Amino acid sequence: MPGTLSAAAVAVLTTAAPTDKVALTRRFAADWSAGRITALGDTAPPDRPARPERPELRLPRDMPKRGRGGSAQNRIALLHALAHIELNAIDLAWDLCARFAGAALPRGFFDDWVRVADDEARHFDLLERRMNALGAAYGDLPAHDGLWQSAQATAHDLAARLAVVPMVLEARGLDVTPDTVARLRGFGDAESAGILRLIHDDEIVHVAAGRRWFEHVCGERGAEPVALWQELVRRYFRGQVKRPFNIDGRLRAGFGPEFYEPLAAD
The missing domain is CATH 1.20.120 (Four Helix Bundle (Hemerythrin (Met), subunit A))
Known part of the structure; x- marks a missing residue:
């Protein structure tokens, strides 16, 4: 061990x-x-x-x-x-x-x-x-x-890693999964749908952890979380922060629209 x-x-x-x-x-x-x-x-x-x-x-x-x-x-x-x-x-x-x-x-x-x-x-x-x-x-x-390209880009900075991986990539999973669950149920695949629903609910906890520790790092640095998150996402995320958002799921993770709406793309 x-x-x-x-x-x-x-x-x-x-x-x-x-x-x-x-x-x-x-x-x-x-x-x-x-x-x-x-x-x-x-x-x-x-x-x-x-x-x-x-x-x-x-x-x-x-x-x-x-x-x-x-x-x-x-x-x-x-x-x-x-x-x-x-x-x-x-x-x-x-x-x-x-x-x-x-x-x-x-x-x-x-x-x-x-x-x-x-x-x-x-x-x-x-x-x-x-x-x-x-x-x-x-x-x-x-x-x-x-996914690992994002990890390499943020390997030098904990705040950047938390901003991009849980608060962009995992949060995107919250956005798209409910529609996927509904489609799978419509296809008669309740077993796959149930697995994705479980994953969705766990990912809320993961996004919440990312947000919580990002704010902890911001406090240690004396930085304002929303402004720093937006700055880091613009710098390190190769892509767009896309609508539509699962606002309820994000709010359950304590991740409010003041973070992501100003960067959102249709």
Whole structure:
């Protein structure tokens, strides 16, 4: 067992096989929660996490368009894309724990992001099992590498990482998931819809953690949160903050429209 949280985080980040990454995450999260791991340590994370040979990683612009119909092929493509996001999210949470272990943060910061990593591992497992039930597996389709590009761009600054990853990328998940859940129910796929509803509700907690710790960092720096968030998103997010917004879900995360409406694009 790794002796420190950063060593545990790096063990996950350097594990390529998704099933092993999930298993290690669940084990280390339990060890941290139970007090079997207590020290943060100073093990440095890799620039990029280990990845399996499949799926083939492409630039976002080179990804095939997904159909919106209810065929099994379209639903598998949707679940595969979401599983890839969740696998990246496991690594993003552990990277936070290792990369910023020396940043004089309260233990609650690490409690939150270890919990997020554990949630993301559970989400990946649910999506993988559902794909298996539909006759597919993670790696069967290509995937894009855009999420880790955002991580690399913000590796030097905790505020920037929190502004972009939980408060833009995960918040976007809150916006699009309710419509996807409704479409899946309309196709008669209540099982997939239920998984996405569970993920949506957990992601509210994750966005709330991002917002809470972003405001903590702002307080340490004497910065105004809304202004700094907008500045960092303009600087580091390669894309647009898109409407429509799930205002209710965002408000449940404590993430008000004063942050994102001034940057919004239709």
